[in-house]
Amino acid sequence: MADLALFDLTGKTALVTGGATGIGLGLAEGLARAGARLILNGRRRDVLDSAVEALRAKGYNVAGAAFDAADPQAVDQAITQLAAAGHQIDILVNNAGTNRRGAMNQISVDDYAAVIRANVDTAFIMSRAVSPAMIGRGSGKIINICSALSKLGRKNAVAYAASKGAIAQMTSAMCDELGGHGIQVNGIAPGYFLTELTQVIKDDPQHNDWLMKRTPAARWGEVEDLAGAAVFLGSRASDFVNGHILYVDGGLTSVMG
Template sequence: MSHPLFDISGQVALVTGSSRGIGRALAQGLLEAGCTVVLNGRDADALERARAELAEAVAETGTSATGTVLAESFDVTVPGAVAEGVARIEERVGPIDILVNNTGAQHRAPLTEFADADWYRLLDTNLTSAFLVGREVARRMTPRGHGKIVNVCSLQSEVVRPGIAPYAATKGGLKMLTKGMCADLGPSGIQVNAIGPGYFRTELTSALVADEEFSSWVRGRTPAGRWGEVGDLVGALVFLSSAASDFVNGQILYVDGGMTSVL
C-alpha cells in the first residue's frame, strides 16, 4: 500500500498538449493514479483518439483505482480560448486541482538563420501558453486556497546545445515563470513547481534516437547510460501533484538520468 501523502485519487487534472508524447504519458500516469484527467490540444480529432486509447488502456488494467479521461480542445496561446476552455472544464467535471502545463514545440536552426516567425511560435507555444493557462486556473484556485501547478521545463532550462537557442530561452523563461508563480501564489496555498526532462525517447525525438552518433553521445553523457522513457516522468509528477509536496514550491525537479550533474 502506498503512503497516503501520495494519494491523488478523485482529483481533477488538466494536462495541456496531451494527445501524444510526454503529455500523454503524464496524463496516463495521473489517470492510473485515480484522477479525472482532462486532455487538451488544438487538434480535436487527435485528442479524441488519444482519449479513447487511454480509456481503453486503463480499462484493460482491470484496477478499480483508475480515474476518468475526457478531452477539451482549445488553443492555449489565445487568452479568450483559454478562459472559455477552463470554464467549460470546471462546468463539466468540477474545480481543477492539478494543472500540468506541458504544451511545447521545438525548432532547430542556427541563430543567424532563425526566422522571426519560428521565434514567436516557440515563445507563444512554450512560454505564453503556460502563463495564460496558469493565470486562468490560478484565478480559480486562489479563492479555494489550494492547488498544484506543474510546468514542464527542460534540461535546456539550464544548459543548451547549438541550434536551439530560442527553445532554451523559452524553457529558461518557463523556469523563472515557475519561480514567479510560486512567489505570487504560494500565500494562497498553491504550489507551483516544474519537471525538467532530459533526453527522452518520444515521437518528436525519433530522428535523434535513430541518429546513432547523437544517440551514442546521449548515452555516454548521461550517468544512467540511456535515453529516458516517458514513464520515467510519472513518479515526479505524482509527487509534485500530491500532498507529499505541500512544502515544496518554486522548484524544478530534473528527471534527466543525472545529465545536469556531470561534466
C-alpha cells in the same frame, strides 16, 4: 500505507495541456494511475479523441478539451465551460510545447516566436486562467514542464533553450506570487526522452553517441519515467515543495560533459 496515501490523487482533477501525445500523454496516464480524473487538452480533435479513447479503455476517468492553449479567449472560454460542467481543476500541467531546430542565424524570427508562443505563452495564459479558482479554494498544484535545457545550453536550440529557461524562471515567480494562497508551483525538467520531437536526435549517430556518453544512466528516458515525478508534485506529498525544478534526466545535468 499511511505514507502512500500522501500520493493518492483520488477525487482530484488534472488538466494536462498537450496531453494527447508524447510526454503529455505519459504524464496524464501517470496521474490517472494515482486516481486522478483527467482532462486532456490538445488542438487536434482527432488526435485528442484517440488519446481519450485509449485511456478510457484502460479504465481511467478522462475527458477531452480541444482548444488552443496559446489563445487567451479560447482558454478563458474553455475554463469557464469546464467550471460550469462541474470540473474543478486541482492540478494543472503546463506541458504544451514545440521545437524548431536550427542554427541561430538560420531559423526565422517567426519560428523563434512560434516556440516562445507554444512553450512560454501557453503556461502563462493557462495559469492565469486556472489560478483564480485555486486561490479561492486555498489549494492547487501547477506543474510546468521545463527541460534539461532550462539549465544547459545546446547549439541549434537557441529558441527552445530560451523558452525553457523562461519557464523555469516563471515557475519561481509564480511560486512567490501563489505560494501564500496554498498553491504549489513546481517544474519537471525532462532530459532526453524519445518522442516525435526528439526522433531526429536519436537518428543522428553522432548526437546519440554524445548523449549516451554524457548521461550517467546511458539510455534515453521513457515517458513512464516521468510518472512518479508528476504524481509527487500533484499530490499532498509535495505540499511544502514550491518553486522547485525536478530534473528527470538520468543524471545528465549533474555531470561534466
